[in-house]
Amino acid sequence: EPEVTQTPSHQVTQMGQEVILRCVPISNHLYFYWYRQILGQKVEFLVSFYNNEISEKSEIFDDQFSVERPDGSNFTLKIRSTKLEDSAMYFCASSAGQGRNTGELFFGEGSRLTVL
């Protein structure tokens, strides 16, 4: 069964350092997303990406965040200068369509980021 894969599974970093989280979406999907879940809180939408550009982003997704699809398979989330409050589980997801045509989003297993 096709799946979304994420690396690393866990990253520990010092405050102020840059972090890149990597994702390989399902190969025939066209829409890509990043979500995050701070411990004990809701899963929150960060950004959606389609046709090589951001289609929507949340208030959380400020200038410290960026996404990129550097090749035909990878989808990355970069945090330029990490803060303590960026500690969370980051989920990548992909879908074939959107809205009623989405079917569903397929989520990866997540990358846990710990900022010290």
Next chain:
Amino acid sequence: DQQVKQNSPSLSVQEGRISILNCDYTNSMFDYFLWYKKYPAEGPTFLISISSIKDKNEDGRFTVFLNKSAKHLSLHIVPSQPGDSAVYFCAATLGNQGGKLIFGQGTELSVKP
């Protein structure tokens, strides 16, 4: 942002009985609703969805009911099995923001043998 709420953080049910998980929303513009299941150390897994033009959708042991006037949806699992023990999230979206899911806080279901 409390547009989607799951007011019960946990639910315990005996194996074989019905599990009913509830979800309320405030934004009447939501037109697509989904339920996801999440095990520890895994990402959310899609379970079932419903469009706002319907009031019921069934898939095997899982049925989702939508009451638009009450802005309420529920997930019924019949019969419940121990393997159903997980955190269940409801989510909602607007048609023009398809991939932007607004999640509830989740309900942890425990099905006891």
